[in-house]
Amino acid sequence: MIHKMRKSIFWGFCALLLTPVFHNCSTEFEMNAENLNVPIAYCILNSADSFQYVRLQKTYLVDQAALETPPHPDSMIFPGEVVISIERWQDGKPVETVLFQPVTDIPKDTGFFPTDNHILYRAKLKVQPMQKYRIYIYIGDKEKVMYAETNTIGRLTVVDPLDIPQRKISLTTGTNYISRWQPVQNAGIYQVALRFNYKETKDGVTELRYFDWPQGYTKPSSAIDFLSSEISGARFMHLLAENIPVDPGVVREVESFDFAILSGGMELRYYIESTAPSEGALLEKPVYSNITNGVGLFSTISRVDVTGLPASSVTIDSIAYSPFTRELNFLDHTGDRDSTNRF
Amino acid sequence: MKITNFWMLLVTGLLLLGGCDPTDNPHGGGDDPIDIKPKATGTLEIDFKVPYSYSLPPNKVLRADLSIAKGAEELYKGRFMRVANVYNNKAKYTFELEPGTYYYQAGIVCIAEGDSCSASNFPGGQWGMKWSIGVGVVTANNTTTVVPQFTN
Numbered sequence: 259m260i261h262k263m264r265k266s267i268f269w270g271f272c273a274l275l276l277t278p279v280f281h282n283c284s285t286e287f288e289m290n291a292e293n294l295n296v297p298i299a300y301c302i303l304n305s306a307d308s309f310q311y312v313r314l315q316k317t318y319l320v321d322q323a324a325l326e327t328p329p330h331p332d333s334m335i336f337p338g339e340v341v342i343s344i345e346r347w348q349d350g351k352p353v354e355t356v357l358f359q360p361v362t363d364i365p366k367d368t369g370f371f372p373t374d375n376h377i378l379y380r381a382k383l384k385v386q387p388m389q390k391y392r393i394y395i396y397i398g399d400k401e402k403v404m405y406a407e408t409n410t411i412g413r414l415t416v417v418d419p420l421d422i423p424q425r426k427i428s429l430t431t432g433t434n435y436i437s438r439w440q441p442v443q444n445a446g447i448y449q450v451a452l453r454f455n456y457k458e459t460k461d462g463v464t465e466l467r468y469f470d471w472p473q474g475y476t477k478p479s480s481a482i483d484f485l486s487s488e489i490s491g492a493r494f495m496h497l498l499a500e501n502i503p504v505d506p507g508v509v510r511e512v513e514s515f516d517f518a519i520l521s522g523g524m525e526l527r528y529y530i531e532s533t534a535p536s537e538g539a540l541l542e543k544p545v546y547s548n549i550t551n552g553v554g555l556f557s558t559i560s561r562v563d564v565t566g567l568p569a570s571s572v573t574i575d576s577i578a579y580s581p582f583t584r585e586l587n588f589l590d591h592t593g594d595r596d597s598t599n600r601f
Numbered sequence: 602m603k604i605t606n607f608w609m610l611l612v613t614g615l616l617l618l619g620g621c622d623p624t625d626n627p628h629g630g631g632d633d634p635i636d637i638k639p640k641a642t643g644t645l646e647i648d649f650k651v652p653y654s655y656s657l658p659p660n661k662v663l664r665a666d667l668s669i670a671k672g673a674e675e676l677y678k679g680r681f682m683r684v685a686n687v688y689n690n691k692a693k694y695t696f697e698l699e700p701g702t703y704y705y706q707a708g709i710v711c712i713a714e715g716d717s718c719s720a721s722n723f724p725g726g727q728w729g730m731k732w733s734i735g736v737g738v739v740t741a742n743n744t745t746t747v748v749p750q751f752t753n
Contacts, residue, residue, distance in 0.1 A: 418688050424665040424710045424730060428684045435686050484690070570668075570684035591679070 297336070297404055297552035299395055302526065305385040305410065306561040312342050312358055312379040314395060328372030335377060339398030342379045347390040356381045385558065387412050388443060393556050406549045406556035412443035414521050414560045417484055419567055426570040427515045429491040431580065433572075437473075438484045439519050442560065446527030448476040449520045450487040454498070455513035456588070460505070466513070469501055475530065499582040509595075510588045512574045516565040525557035641741035645669070645696045648748045649687070649707055654721045657713055660689075662721075665730060666708035667694055676704040676734065698739045707733045707749035722753065 294317065301312040318333040342358035358379035366376065385391070387410055395404040417438040419427065429435055437450045451472040458467050471494070473487050502510075522530075525548045532546035547553040569577075571591035577583050578590040589595055651662055664687040670676035685694045696703075708730050711718035716726060723729030733749035 417690070420663070420689070422663065422665060422710060422712065424708065424728070425663075425687060426666065426684060428686050433683070433686065436688070438688070438690075570681075571679055572668075572681050572684040 295400070297395070297397055297400065297402065297549075297554075299393075299404055299406075299549055299552055299554040299556070301393055301406075301554075301556045302522075303383075303385045303391060303408065303410060303556075303558040304561065305387060305558070306563075308382065308384050310344070310358075310381050310383045310385065311364075312381075312393070312395070314340065314342070314377070314379060331373040334373065336397050336399045339396070340379075341394075341396040341398075342381075343394050344381060344383065345392045345394075346386065347392060352392075356383045385410055387560070391558075395552070402551050404549050404552040404554075406554075408523055408525055408548075408556050408558050409444050410558045411445045411521055411523055411560050414442050414445075414519060414562050415440040416517075416519050416562045416564060419517050419564050421564050421567075423566075423568065426568050426573075428570040428573050429489065429494045429515075430573055430576040431492040431495055433491045435489045435491070436486050437489065437517060437519065438486045439521075439562075441478055441482065441485055442521045444523060444558075445478060445521040445560070446524035447522045447530060448478070448485060448487070449473060449522075450476075450489070451518040451520070452489055452494075453516035453518070454494075455516065457511040457513055458508055459510075460508045468516075469498065471497060477527070495576065495580055495582045498577065498586065502583075502586050504585045506587070508587055510586060511593075512569050512577055512588060514565070515567045515569060516563065517567070518561060518563050520559055520561045522559045523557040525555060526559065529555050529557070640699055642697045643700055643739040643741050644744040645698055645703060645705075645737045645739050646744050646746040647685075647694045647696075647705060647707065647737070648746055649692055649694055650748065651709055652751045652753065654753065656721050657711065657717055661713035661717070662709055662711055663689055664707075665710035666706065668706050669696055669698075670704045670706075671701070673704050676706055695744075700739050700741045703737050703739060705735055705737060705747065705749070707735075709751060 296317040297314065298317060299312060299314050301310065303310055314336070315334045316336055318329040340360070344356050344358070345352040346354040358381040360377045361380045362377055364378055364380075389410050390407060391410060392405070392407040396402075397404070417440065418436060419425070427435055439448070442448075449472060451470060454469045454471070456467055456469075458465050471489075473489060476485055476487050478485065525546070528546040528548075532543055536543055545553075546555070548556055574588070574591040577586070578588045578595065587595070647667060649664055649667060651659070651664060653659065654662060667685040667687050668676075668681040669683040669685075670681050675681070683696050685696075687694070710728060710730050711721065711723035712727065714727055718729050719726045723731060731751050733751050735747055735749060737745050737747045739745055
């Protein structure tokens with residue numbers, strides 16, 4: 259009798275143990291949490307522009323790759339009332355308030371835009387240096403106000419290059435160019451971008467073309483008079499060869515160099531650092547955001563352009579005849595092409 | 602068994618003999634090893650001082666051009682071998698060159714407004730330039746320093 263009872267208890271115990279095992283054998287599980295429609299806003303105040311822009315949308319969730327099955331526009335844009343305003347503060351009080359208006363006619367840069375009806379908000383506003391700006395975004399659908407503030411940066415003074423037509427730019431193997439500027443108050447990051455302008459003639463038709471080469475970021479250092487970014491002549495020659503297609507029917511002419519020197523606020527620096535590839539053990543970094551009641555970025559940039567700088571004769575000849583670029587059919591500084599010339 | 606050994610020995614021998622063929626050097630030179638020696642160079646240092654002008658503030662006269670040519674004719678025809686990037690806050694410019702005689706031209710530009718540039722003998726007034734042309738002799742493993750001179 260006792261033996262029978264023990265046997266029953268044993269089998270009952272086994273059944274109890276196995277029950278959760280069978281219940282857990284389902285192969286389906288939820289990978290994504292429920293979409294919370296979190297508001298996302300980006301606004302980078304540009305002191306070189308007389309208009310400022312805000313991009314506002316919300317988080318969306320698609321089952322497959324977004325490029326293959328783009329989300330419905332309603333999943334990205336908040337319906338109902340959206341009010342965006344910006345304030346400039348001085349001595350603890352707002353001295354200027356401007357409202358943003360929705361626009362859809364701005365040409366889009368390259369990138370992923372799942373809908374044509376992509377709303378940007380625009381305000382006519384000339385940003386003042388060294389001021390505090392606050393942005394408020396009211397979203398009626400969520401009955402929520404997003405808020406952020408930033409301090410605009412000081413005026414950017416470029417030391418090199420100067421807009422002197424007699425000063426020609428040399429960029430060849432062995433000759434680098436150093437761009438210099440004075441440190442700017444409130445700036446957290448700098449970048450120099452080089453544009454190489456050239457003319458391309460094919461079948462009697464001449465077109466202006468360019469090749470853009472953004473340099474690496476420069477971060478401010480303490481107690482120095484100038485910040486600088488060195489542009490490699492050797493790398494420039496290689497990049498021309500890699501980015502301009504070889505076409506025997508084309509004749510090209512060097513036109514000029516344009517420099518753009520940009521400085522960005524501290525928030526922009528944190529954002530760039532948080533989205534940069536991870537190094538070390540921490541592979542997943544949280545993306546920086548300074549928007550209260552949402553995610554995104556509100557920061558500022560200042561930009562100085564020095565354009566139309568002529569290339570030195572050595573640079574023009576080097577592009578025409580160097581082993582890397584001679585197949586690109588650039589004319590030399592005399593406007594000729596000598597097939598026997600080697601640079 | 603003996604036949605197999607004979608054939609193996611023959612094939613091995615042929616392979617060894619084939620491996621002894623001298624291969625052509627793709628860079629030329631036949632059997633001799635390539636003897637590449639870097640050419641000896643010297644340094645041409647140009648101490649590019651901007652001259653002081655009594656009638657102009659110092660920040661209104663700037664360095665504008667510094668070019669090197671192999672000969673006087675090349676210099677006048679604008680066939681330079683090197684063109685330096687000149688800056689306001691850098692006075693000394695160096696060029697690593699093979700030994701020989703080189704010609705240089707250094708140019709300064711006046712950017713002052715009004716007739717200040719003309720008063721300081723810059724031809725054409727604002728954006729007018731003054732030039733200094735000279736010679737530097739470069740010897741191996743030495744630095745030759747030249748100082749361009751401008752007339753007032």
